[in-house]
Amino acid sequence: MNVRCNFCGHSFSISREFMAEAVPQALEKKQKSVVVECANCRKQVKVPVRQMQRYMPRSAPEEAAE
């Protein structure tokens, strides 16, 4: 999925492999967002977990209705 840095406006993509690791960890810690380092300015960009879940291979429980 593509992420846009709030600081420098740079767009970069996060791999599914990264999300597959980061999302369960965030859920375990009850975090609502995952911190990703911007590839350009190296600042920490917060990406909402819900947004990531939409791109995950396995659907989130709340989306299981489909």
Ligand SMILES: [Zn+2]
């Ligand atoms: Zn940046």
